[in-house]
Amino acid sequence: MPYTGTVTSAGTASYTNNSSVIWTAWTQATTTTSTGSITVPYLNNVWNGWNAGSVTATAGSYYSANNTVWINWNGMPVARAGAPVYVAPPETEAARTARIEREARYAEQRVAQEAERAASNRRAEALLQAHLTPDQQRQLAQEDWFMIDSKSGKKYRINRGRSANIDVLDETGKVVRSLCVHPGEAVPDADTMLSQALMLKHDEEALLRIANVHGINHGFRRRPLVQPAAA
Amino acid sequence: MEIEVQKHDGSREKLDAEGLAARVRAGGLVFEIMDRSGDVKKIWDPTKEVEVEDARMSFDNLTKKGYRAFRTDAAGKEGELMKTFDPEAGRVVFVPQMQGG
Numbered sequence: 334m335p336y337t338g339t340v341t342s343a344g345t346a347s348y349t350n351n352s353s354v355i356w357t358a359w360t361q362a363t364t365t366t367s368t369g370s371i372t373v374p375y376l377n378n379v380w381n382g383w384n385a386g387s388v389t390a391t392a393g394s395y396y397s398a399n400n401t402v403w404i405n406w407n408g409m410p411v412a413r414a415g416a417p418v419y420v421a422p423p424e425t426e427a428a429r430t431a432r433i434e435r436e437a438r439y440a441e442q443r444v445a446q447e448a449e450r451a452a453s454n455r456r457a458e459a460l461l462q463a464h465l466t467p468d469q470q471r472q473l474a475q476e477d478w479f480m481i482d483s484k485s486g487k488k489y490r491i492n493r494g495r496s497a498n499i500d501v502l503d504e505t506g507k508v509v510r511s512l513c514v515h516p517g518e519a520v521p522d523a524d525t526m527l528s529q530a531l532m533l534k535h536d537e538e539a540l541l542r543i544a545n546v547h548g549i550n551h552g553f554r555r556r557p558l559v560q561p562a563a564a
Numbered sequence: 565m566e567i568e569v570q571k572h573d574g575s576r577e578k579l580d581a582e583g584l585a586a587r588v589r590a591g592g593l594v595f596e597i598m599d600r601s602g603d604v605k606k607i608w609d610p611t612k613e614v615e616v617e618d619a620r621m622s623f624d625n626l627t628k629k630g631y632r633a634f635r636t637d638a639a640g641k642e643g644e645l646m647k648t649f650d651p652e653a654g655r656v657v658f659v660p661q662m663q664g665g
Contacts, residue, residue, distance in 0.1 A: 449601075456602025459565050463581060464636060464657070496665045513665035516598065517630075520660065524598045528659040531634045535645045545664040 457521035464527055477556070479526075481533045489533050495525045497553035499533075499544070506561045511551055514544035569594070569605045572615045577607075588654045593619055597626065597658040610651040623649040623656075630661030 424432070462470060469479035473493070478500075481489040490500040490508070497513040514532075515525045532540040549558055566578045579587070584605075588594055593608040593616075606622070608615040627633060635653045636643035646653060 453600060453602045455565065457598075459567070459581070460596060460598075460603050460657075514662050515665050516660035517663045518598075518660040519600055520598050521600075521602055524602065527657070528598065528662065531643065531657060531659060532632070532662065535634055535643055536632065540662065543662050543664050 454521045454523065457523035457527075461523040461527045464530070479530075481530055483533050483537045484535075485537055487537075491526050491529050491533075492555065493522060493526065494553065494555055495522050497545075497547045497551050498526070499529055500549075508549045508558060508560060511547040511549060511554075512541075512544040513547055513553070514540055567605060569607045571606075572608055572612075572618055591652075593651055593653060594655045595619070595622065595658060596656065597631070598660055603657075608651075616651045619651065620649045626658050631658040632662075633658055 461473075465473065465479060472479040478490050478492040481491060483489060488502040488504075488506075489512075490502060492498040492500065495515050497511050499512040499514070500508040501510050501512060503509050514529065516528050520528075529540070547553075566580060567584055569577050569579055569584065571577060584594065587607060591610060593610050595606045595608075597604045597606070606619075608619040610616055610619075623633065633646040634643045634657045635646050635650070636655045636657060643657075646656065
């Protein structure tokens with residue numbers, strides 16, 4: 334039973350045509366007074382009302398207190414006197430105990446999930462390493478990528494990652510485009526990289542049919558793109 | 565790093581990388597099936613008919629689900645795409661169905 338309270342009309346403008354009232358007050362930046370000076374009463378009043386616990390409003394009929402602003406904002410366009418409003422009940426001792434236990438359980442689950450994820454990453458990394466040549470292992474350790482020479486003669490660079498992490502290189506080693514293709518299942522990144530490597534080596538055409546092609550400076554790149562210097 | 569391998573009888577054995585490669589060199593059939601946990605490794609003895617049949621069923625089920633099977637050598641360096649089951653494939657990596665991203 335979430336709606337247990339009732340809006341009381343605390344301000345003259347709170348519950349009549351409230352949408353225009355709020356918007357007008359919010360956006361009205363300046364007002365010229367009778368003495369000619371410029372003030373910003375309504376803008377400040379809305380802001381103050383929003384932040385403060387209570388505000389005494391004298392400049393106009395736009396609001397009376399922060400609660401009114403909030404209620405009007407949420408109640409648009411039908412807020413009216415007598416409309417139900419949610420008031421959170423005070424937390425009982427039993428509810429507090431249950432909440433603390435629940436939070437502790439979630440924290441334990443997060444720790445277990447993290448440990449499981451770390452173990453998954455270790456297994457995937459070992460599988461990847463087992464299928465790389467010593468040169469590729471060195472490249473991965475030093476550069477965070479490794480090269481694949483496909484049977485078609487094309488050169489690819491697989492960067493650590495999952496999305497758009499395959500660079501297609503020309504004969505000078507310059508990246509000309511990137512490919513995005515990965516297992517549908519959410520496997521660790523190292524598994525993704527091994528999948529890509531195996532397909533580029535042994536099923537290149539199928540990978541190229543599936544892959545989406547990206548420009549070289551796409552948003553998934555984890556490190557700035559470095560191109561070889563022009564000859 | 566220790567590698568856990570599932571055997572045909574459901575038991576599990578822990579090997580290191582060299583131990584696994586030695587099993588493959590000795591004629592063992594190893595499936596490395598990628599999943600969220602990294603991968604699951606299963607080992608079969610190709611001299612036992614019941615194990616070969618079990619491996620064949622596993623191969624067929626996985627490829628029907630869209631997995632690609634890549635035969636690799638004992639050290640896991642060279643390989644080829646497998647379209648049909650071969651009990652003498654040695655080490656086989658199963659890659660889940662790929663999709664463009």
